[in-house]
Amino acid sequence: MADAQPVPQGVDTGVPSPARIYDYLLAGDNNFAADRAAAEQIMKAVPEIRDAAWSNRGFHQRAAKWITQQGIHQFIDIGSGLPTVGNTHEVVQLVWPETHVVYVDNDPLVRAHSTTLLAGDGTTSVLLGDLRDPDGILGHPELRRLIDFTQPVGLLMTGVLMFVADESDPYGLVARYLRELAPGSYLSLSHLSADHKSPQAVQGFRAAFDTATEHMYFRPKAEVARFFDGLELVPPYQGAAPELCYTGVWGAEDPVAADTDGSRWLWCGVARRP
Numbered sequence: 158m159a160d161a162q163p164v165p166q167g168v169d170t171g172v173p174s175p176a177r178i179y180d181y182l183l184a185g186d187n188n189f190a191a192d193r194a195a196a197e198q199i200m201k202a203v204p205e206i207r208d209a210a211w212s213n214r215g216f217h218q219r220a221a222k223w224i225t226q227q228g229i230h231q232f233i234d235i236g237s238g239l240p241t242v243g244n245t246h247e248v249v250q251l252v253w254p255e256t257h258v259v260y261v262d263n264d265p266l267v268r269a270h271s272t273t274l275l276a277g278d279g280t281t282s283v284l285l286g287d288l289r290d291p292d293g294i295l296g297h298p299e300l301r302r303l304i305d306f307t308q309p310v311g312l313l314m315t316g317v318l319m320f321v322a323d324e325s326d327p328y329g330l331v332a333r334y335l336r337e338l339a340p341g342s343y344l345s346l347s348h349l350s351a352d353h354k355s356p357q358a359v360q361g362f363r364a365a366f367d368t369a370t371e372h373m374y375f376r377p378k379a380e381v382a383r384f385f386d387g388l389e390l391v392p393p394y395q396g397a398a399p400e401l402c403y404t405g406v407w408g409a410e411d412p413v414a415a416d417t418d419g420s421r422w423l424w425c426g427v428a429r430r431p
């Protein structure tokens with residue numbers, strides 16, 4: 158656990174954060190008592206939450222790998238999370254070793270624990286930045302150094318837009334990032350949803366974030382689909398129609414077996430910017 162380690166400036170260990178709650182759900186050790194208490198609260202309301210977290214992480218990795226296989230060799234990973242098994246650059250550089258990855262997260266602990274997120278050969282970087290500040294992120298000198306905007310980019314926004322309120326215009330923000338990217342770029346996105354869930358489970362889930370650094374906003378499938386407006390969705394697996402699916406199913410060899418209760422908490426999709 159992180160409790161014994163020095164705490165970076167800007168981190169209040171008494172306030173749970175999405176990055177550290179997610180880290181605990183993924184069996185990581187970069188979390189504090191308040192994060193573990195919030196995660197346990199979610200587990201009471203949603204017993205399958207660990208499966209949901211792993212399912213989302215699996216989607217993140219499969220989608221990033223698939224995008225690299227389409228010839229994309231540079232990624233912006235916004236809301237990247239704390240280092241875990243199979244970080245983005247590790248996954249994509251297995252396909253194409255020189256792939257550039259810029260990680261962005263607004264939790265200072267992500268930047269502080271960035272050692273394992275840096276490939277050590279100048280191909281990766283970690284920025285402390287907020288998704289709601291696209292000019293700050295897109296104009297960051299380190300991002301401009303690693304990302305060539307004349308070439309297509311993989312924009313990864315997995316499990317992060319559910320922390321952006323309607324008042325912050327999440328659709329306008331995604332469109333703003335996409336406008337900057339060359340045609341042929343890809344967006345990979347997943348989002349929590351209360352679709353087909355019991356109100357008690359949703360309420361218990363949401364309540365765990367009431368006192369956290371970010372609040373939680375569930376969105377129905379149609380609202381998640383809106384993030385892909387103007388883009389070309391790709392089929393999530395062989396034989397499927399090009400549409401959103403649950404995270405476990407995307408890229409699954411056996412979509413029936415992958416369709417677990419945990420997976421059904423998040424809609425996801427991958428789409429190409431024409």
Ligand SMILES: C[S@@+](CC[C@H](N)C(=O)[O-])C[C@H]1O[C@@H](n2cnc3c(N)ncnc32)[C@H](O)[C@@H]1O
Pocket residue numbers: 175176177179213214217235236237238239261262263264267286287288289314315316317320371
């Ligand atoms: C549930 S984790 C998802 C991590 C990773 N993308 C994945 O799917 O495995 C959400 C991450 O988004 C980050 N986050 C939340 N709101 C953010 C914002 N406004 N700007 C940047 N990062 C944010 C959190 O700190 C956390 O690391």
